[in-house]
Amino acid sequence: MGITATVPGKVHITLKVNGEEMEVSFAPYKTLLEVLREDLGLTGTKHGCELGECGACAVLVDGAPLLSCLTLAIECEGRAIETIEGLANGPELHPLQEAFADLGGSQCGYCTPGAIMTAKALLDNEPEPSSQRIKEAMAGNLCRCTGYQQIVESVEKAAGCCRHAERVKA
């Protein structure tokens, strides 16, 4: 008996990522993280543990922060997936991206995409979070560089900018 690789057949589905429909074929056991990074070339989403413990891979699915390393990609068919690549509008950065850059919320920067996506979910739902609330919302995003102070300050600043932008729009 020869040795054979146990490779299951691929599934072919359409994923809606950052507002765009993308057709993709992948082995059905692949996580959303793997499909984003390896099959769709969206390497902005990072992986720090692949066990759902560090938050580096957080993306938004239907507006809620989700750990893409614990989510099967086939479960995401028909759902709105948002990644860090979808946040900026061309060269125009999202207020969270501006704030993280300006205030040092990003040092080595590896946890940054997951932290920004988690913060976006928070601000989309709670435009005026207290700093304690920000800390609680970000407690699933591990960072070894910043001590979190500049991350919390970045989210606070972005919240102010988002509110200002909303007022201007109104």
Next chain:
Amino acid sequence: MLMTNLNVVGKRVLRQDAYEKVVGGKGFPVNFSLPGMLHGKMLRSPYPHARILRIDTSRAEQLPGVKAVMTPKDVPQIPFNPIFFMPAGSMGIHRDMLILSDTVRFAGQPVAAVAATTVAIAEQALQLIDVEYEELLAVFDPEEAMKEGAPEIHVGVKNNIRDTPSFSAGDVEAGFKDADYIFEGTYETQRVHTCYMEPRVCVSDTDSNGHITIYSSIGHLFGLRERMAYVLGLPVSKVTAVQAPYVGGSFGSKIDFAYIEALSALLSAKTRKPVRFEHTRYEDFICNARHPMKVHLKTGIKKDGTFTARYASTLCDTSAYSTHGPEVILVHAYFGLMLGYRSPHMKWEGTVVFTNNMPGGAFRGYGAPQAAFAVESQIDEICDKLGFDPIEFRLKNTPRQGDPHPFNPEWKLNSYALDECLNKGAERMGWSQRAKTGSASGAKKRGIGMAAHPLWVSGCVGFPDIYEHSGAIIRLNVDGTAYLSSATMDIGSGQNTTLCQIAAEELGLAFDSVRMAPGNTDNLPFDAPTHASRVTYSSGNAVKVAAADAKKNLLEVAATVMEANVADLEVRDGMITVKGSPAQAMSVADVVKRAESPFMVIGAQGPAPTTLKEKGTIMGISSVAPPANASPAVAEFVEVEVDTETGQVKVLRAVYAHDLGRVVNPAAAEGQVEGGLQQGIGFALMEKMLFDPETGACLTSDFLDYKMPTAVEMPSKIECIFIESNEPTGPFGAKSLAEACLIVPAPAIANAIYNAIGVRIRSLPITPEKILAALGKL
């Protein structure tokens, strides 16, 4: 005097990689791939100590998609030491590791490797490799390892004692006779991991001439090249290490060779395809960690609060291989334990012991956090018992500015403001209002504590056989901007930005006119690793020298064009002017254009030929060792709240005061302090690697089991006080910052806990269990 008319140094500039990182960071090594790339995986031993009797790879080799399998017989059996900061062939290091060995000395040591077309196939292939092991007795406790009859881990190393370094000054026994009081205590620290967020990763590629190019997350480009060549038995010129624009954290860990770099190169050489390895988080956890140490202190004190004798001994578990053990214990002893506080008589004895534990590695502070926990805790005990003020006591026993450097009397402590750190930090914290120890009432008790670190490094100058020189290249562009190239690795702290600030200041250009241009070991001058708090001072010096060289060349051309003397010219904000007559000005861009013009330029008076003297790209280069090893000084004050019912400790506030000579980038400096405190709170209160006592298997190899502080465990405010003492040997007065931020938090927290509850805990981490047990509640 501190220069005050600086344009770029000291400014809160935006990190050059900031916008790149907030959009997803394409440049991380983990994103690197090449066409046709294979994926490598390692098979690891389940046993902590074993001999491999037989390995059968035939079934793995038959698996479709598997391109190569390596076992110990397929790899060069060249013993090496993985640490990058010493030459691979140095007399001063023990070489006792092999890429793949038929003797296993820790659980998880790689025994075979596979390259396959996909990660999944490589993982499946590992399961098809049959290894027959002969299990050997293992020992995990360093004290047990030294006993007669303990298993022999390395042939010929008696009682597993790798090294017994010592140090002595004066007559310590006579010193104890002079003492009015003697204090003794044993202080233990645990094995903790750096927890960089980006996994270790590398891709090796072999060209048709057998030349190997490696892309990796490592923190020393030239060390990687040298170790690769050494273990493969190649000349260094056959290996190229490519600089990543940024790396997702290191904190010391990534200045070592792991197994993956050599295995990827060997598998690539065999298959002639690029081969990528990436660690899983488990593999990162067992790759290397801070050395656990047990420190015994015996200290003689006079009634006037001066030391008569200081004795210390240190037991260091260097793990299954020598790696850093013999080095880390020396830094621990000199810069951690002994030289920061004066005493007429001193003696230290160290013991470095092999065990069957996972390898020890470098971690921010390199032996000093273990030392500071002991020394600063004991000083607190002495002050508490004898009624000395902890700040006055420290000032009485530490060196002063202008004193000879305790490590090398040929240097001076030119700039040294420990007194300001202590006094300003105390004032900000409200130290004078600190309550008497144990006087807090209620179940939740607050306390204030502090710790200092009087002596630390800005690099490794003064240690034998350790790489310390740095180089840089500056090239000016026709648009008036400059490229800086340096082999320094930016491991996340913003080194590239700091170096660009230094270059811009020296050149007289705006900050955003200088850009870091990444390179590789083929086209960059050597630089020592990103370690030992050295980059701002040591690499910064090299960058300043290269920038001064470029500026000299720039002004020589400008002098010809402007018909002025070089000595009369100055550059500021991209304009060259004649001193005293600002109307006579020319932009840097125009001078560079003139130098780069092939034949002639059009001036106000019409076409004019350029002279030979003017022609050529304007550049500056350097390769220099730093002039000294300037010492920073640091003090940290913390307030904690101890819940005496649950044993939980919360750090409420931290004030960190540091004499760093000169702040180059305030935002980056604050980030160092805040991140250091996160690691320090972890070290003090919660982080500890645990292992199965029978098998040696790591039980804390993920972030659920290995606890580090999250956002909610951090104090709401971390206050930084930076003291600019202007070090004359440093670039624009700068010394160092990074490691001290993690050296002082643990003893400051331990002392604050003592102040709150009146109970002294001498082993880290200070867990709720230890607090409740100490309070008699368990």
